[in-house]
Amino acid sequence: MKAVLAMLAVVGVAAVVIVGSYVSNYNYGNMAENQVKAEYTNMENILAQGGLKVKEVAQVPGMYADDLERVAKAAISARYGSEGSKAAMQWIKENYPGKMDPSLYKQIQQVIESYRDKFQNEQTKFIDVKRSYETNLGYFWKGFWLHVAGYPKIDLAKYVIISSDDAQEAFKTGKDKAIKLR
Numbered sequence: 389m390k391a392v393l394a395m396l397a398v399v400g401v402a403a404v405v406i407v408g409s410y411v412s413n414y415n416y417g418n419m420a421e422n423q424v425k426a427e428y429t430n431m432e433n434i435l436a437q438g439g440l441k442v443k444e445v446a447q448v449p450g451m452y453a454d455d456l457e458r459v460a461k462a463a464i465s466a467r468y469g470s471e472g473s474k475a476a477m478q479w480i481k482e483n484y485p486g487k488m489d490p491s492l493y494k495q496i497q498q499v500i501e502s503y504r505d506k507f508q509n510e511q512t513k514f515i516d517v518k519r520s521y522e523t524n525l526g527y528f529w530k531g532f533w534l535h536v537a538g539y540p541k542i543d544l545a546k547y548v549i550i551s552s553d554d555a556q557e558a559f560k561t562g563k564d565k566a567i568k569l570r
């Protein structure tokens with residue numbers, strides 16, 4: 389009788405361990421895949437919003453220049469009339485309203501830098517989330533149960549970081565080149 393009870397206890401403990409491992413790893417796989425997808429979507433959002441912000445801010449200097457030109461023309465027209473000055477000789481010191489404000493370009497530069505830094509940070513976070521999931525898939529016990537539970541269910545190869553032509557070329561050739569500004 390004691391042997392039967394002992395055997396039932398061993399079978400019960402084994403069943404609890406097996407069911408617990410399956411459920412735990414199934415839940416982990418679900419959480420990990422949803423995190424990979426969410427981080428990837430967030431990176432797309434940051435890239436899109438940052439690009440739009442730069443495009444919008446970059447329009448301001450052009451608008452500012454157009455407005456300055458319109459104000460200057462209006463000031464000249466008001467001062468000299470529609471046909472200009474008719475005097476034979478004039479001693480005039482012109483004072484045109486406003487000039488191009490260099491802080492507008494600095495603002496564009498700051499917007500670009502801020503959004504690129506944020507995007508880089510999110511990509512680094514995404515790389516770590518994906519690495520963690522792939523590492524767990526490769527573990528003996530956890531990986532076994534994740535595969536039994538049907539994970540990975542998403543194609544992890546589709547979830548990549550965003551790179552640049554220059555970076556890809558440097559990794560392909562093993563050589564980097566200076567950034568050409570103009």
